[in-house]
Amino acid sequence: MTESTPIPDDALTHLRWPLRLTWAGLLAERLCRAFWPLASLLLLIAAALAFGLHDLLTRGAALGLGGALLAALLATLVYGVRGFHRPSRAEALDRLDRTLPGRPIAALSDSQAIGAGDPASEAVWRAHIARMAARVQRARAVPPDLRLSSRDPYGLRHVALIAFTVALVFGSFLRVASVTDLGQGGPALAAGPTWEGWIEPPAYTGKPSLYLNDIAEDALAVPQGSRITLRLYGAVGALGVTETVSGREEGAEAPPPEGTDAMAQSFEVVKDGRVEIEGPGGRAWQIVLSPDIRPEIRLTGALDVSADGEMKQPFSASDDYGVTRGEATITLDLAAVDRRYGLAVDPDPREPLVLDLPMPISGDRQQFTETLVENLSEHPWAGLPVRIELAAEDALGQRGVSAPAAMVLPGRRFFDPLARAVIEQRQALLWARANAPEVAQILRAVSYRPDEIFRNESAYLQLRVAIRRLEASAAALTAETQTELAKALWDIAVLIEDGDLSDAAERLRRAQERLAEAMKNGASDAEIAQLMDELREAMQDYMRQLAQQQQQDGQEQAQNGETQEITGDQLQQMLDRLQQLMEEGRMDEAQQLLQMLQQMMENMQVTQGPGGSSPGQQAMEGLAETLRDQQGLSDDAFRDLQDQFNPGGQQGQQGEGQQGQGEGMPGQGQDGQQSLADRQDALRRELDRQQQNLPGLGASPESEATREALDRAGRAMDEAERALRDNDLAGALDDQAEAMEALREGMRNLGDALAQNRQEGGEDGQGMGRADAGGERRDPLGRAPGSTGQVGTEDSMLQGDDVYRRARDLLDEIRRRSGEQNRPDLELDYLRRLLDRF
Secondary structure (H helix, E strand, O other): OOOOOOOOHHHHHHHHHHHHHHHHHHHHHHHHHHHHHHHHHHHHHHHHHHHHHHHHOOHHHHHHHHHHHHHHHHHHHHHHHOOOOOOOOOHHOOOOOOOOOOOOHHOOOOOOOOOOHHHHHHHHHHHHHHHHHHHHHOOOOOOOOOOOOOOOOHHHHHHHHHHHHHHHHOOOOOHHHHHHOOOOOOHHHHHOOOOOEEEEEOOOOOOOOOOOOHOOEEEEEEEOOOOOEEOOOOOOOOOOHHHHHOOOOOOOOOOOOOOOOOOEEEEEEOOOOOEEOOOOOOOOOEEEEEEEOEEEEOOOOOOOOOOOOOEEEEEEEEEOEEEEEEEEEEOOOOOOOOOHHHOOOOOOOOOOEEEEOOOOOOOOOOEEOOOOEEEEEOOOOOOOOOEEEEEEEOOOOOOOOOOEEEEOOOOOOOOOHHHHHHHHHHHHHHHHHHHHHHHHHHHHHHHHOHHHHHOOOOHHHHHHHHHHHHHHHOOOOOOOHHHHHHHHHHHHHHHHHOOOOOOOHHHHHHHHHHHHHHHHHHOHHHHHHHHHHHHHHHHHHHHHHHHHHHHHHHHOOOOOOOEEEEOOOHHHHHHHEEEEEEEEOHHHHHHHHHHHHHHHHHHEEEEEOOOOOOOOHHHHHOOOOOOOOHHHHHHHHHHHHHHHHHHOOOHOOOOOOHHHHOOOOOOOOOOOOHHHHHHHHHHHHHHHHHOOOOOOOOOOHHHHHHHHHHHHHHHHHHHHHHHHHHHOOOHHHHHHHHHHHHHHHHHHHHHHHHHHHHHHOOOOOOOOEEOOOOOOOOOOOOOOOOOOOOOOOOOOOOOOOHHHHHHHHHHHHHHHHHHOOOOOOHHHHHHHHHHHHO
16 A cells, blocks of 8 residues: 555545554654663663762763763664654554454555446445445554563663662752762762751641752751751761851851761751851851740630639630640739738748640640630639739740739639638638637637537538547648648538438528528629529429328318418519519518518428319329339349349348258349349339320420430330349349439429429419418408419409519518507517518
């Protein structure tokens, strides 16, 4: 086939790109086959220069080797030029045609030689051409054959390519520029380069190390604390180092560190200066120090103190590379202390209080805001003026300190007078050990008549022990004894303040008294809110306990004398009004309203309304009974678990024969292990029945919470039954505890749901409070009680919007009249009864 062979235009259009690519492949083949020796030699030379092998040669050897390499390059170039032939278009067409069946490209270039003019013969020829044209449509570019194994049997090209790749990774092509200095190193530098240097910034900066041999700039900016390391090669004394960045005498040669090689030097950059390597191939750099900025820290908001004495102080800190740690230092502001009573003597030396500041666990520490949260109620300085100072430290050890801020060290406030007195003496004891005799004397005087001031016998006994220890060691009180006694006094004050939390009436009384003391002492809004929450919870528990006691004692609704009824909604209104008065600062009115509430709660009884127990009350009684049965079952399971670890321990006094019979049969319970599982199953079925018979609770959140808690109790009972049948008593106890907790939660939620229904007009009269009127037929104001069961009578006596102010005015008038001694004795006696009542 010749280049002049014509090809039809339509076939040529399709063959344009396959033909071009095939021709390019032929060109690549011939270039590789002709010039692979030249390319391999160039790669080897580049790898050698990148590794600096030319620095190892003398000038003569370098010139000789350079001449030989130049001759080799010329020879391989001539070999390549002579062996290279540029491919033609006809060769590309021929290669492409050989890949197609029947060589259709050649067929399209042919012409009909026999049968021209014969219609039938021409028709056959046209059909043949059409088939060939269709085959041409399937033409694809032929990939080149770049295999050189037959021409390079030893794989020299691969060796050159590997050497070049290694040079790219580990070598430096900047050394190629030093080829003009061939042979200047001489034999003294045959062991390697003339010198090497590194600049290592501190790790906390996160910046990479710098290899000085690869840096062409003469001026370098490095972080403070960076270390420069230089290694010199060759004969000792051939190269020298001078530097002015380490703080040594300017211009002096840097002496090597003691105990190290004279050819290796390392020093830290502490200021701007110059570093120079003197000698053959030496370099010089101007070092500019980037200083590490000192961290900054400051208070960013007002101190927030919770009702229990916990302080929250927000702050912000920043540093150029990040803050590593921080601390708050609190010192006593002695000049601002009111030096009276126990604080009049000079205080014992005490170290400042140091608190670690919280740091971000993750994220950027260059700039952040956090909050210091601590409860320092037990510290000796609680309630005294102090000064707080924050400090932040970076990785270099630099400290940034905030401006000192004056504050009163927050602590828990005690509203019970006795508890507050104990805390004051505790602070006096911690202020100075010299106060010990006086503290013991005051505490003994405070507790002189324990029956009148102590409601908790345990608190009195603990205080008496503490007083005796204090008196015994007052003459030579050690710091350890001082700390122990201070801890004991704190526990006693907390016990007095909190009271007996197991009794609902005691909790209610304590909550009322603490609230009254808070109003007298000017408590904060947060403390008032907390005390109001305690009062509400204590009142709810008291009402619930009172209802249970009346049910157990059989006190239905038959009462002697007239009564006043008050609903839970009315109680809530009184509590809301009480909180509003305190928030408005009207403490006198709040005190009077609290006294009225205390008297009402002291005479409170819970009624069930007409017609006996309501469905809601019956449901509560059923759940309470289920809870008691579950508790009893759990106790039996626990006894069986004890028997497993101590066989026969419960019957150790019944003789060895009986003990022998009990061995090998632990976990039987009073009716056997199977009986415990059956009892658990019966309780589960009873709970199912009670759930089905619950009164209509509606779709309130309390109702949904009731259903969810009872469902959870049922699932826990199922798990407990399976554990009992598998003799897993420990697992059964855990499941039973979960079931009891869910039952208690369900009862609480059911009570809330029933109360909600009553407020919305549900169960009429259930759970209403009734205050005993003292047996008289009329109320203390001389009115007949109403028939609707509400407080007082249907006749509205307190007109106007502010009924509480009207009630206060009436009370003031009663007090005024009772103080007029010229009134008749009968009237004065009546007025006194009214005052005792209200």
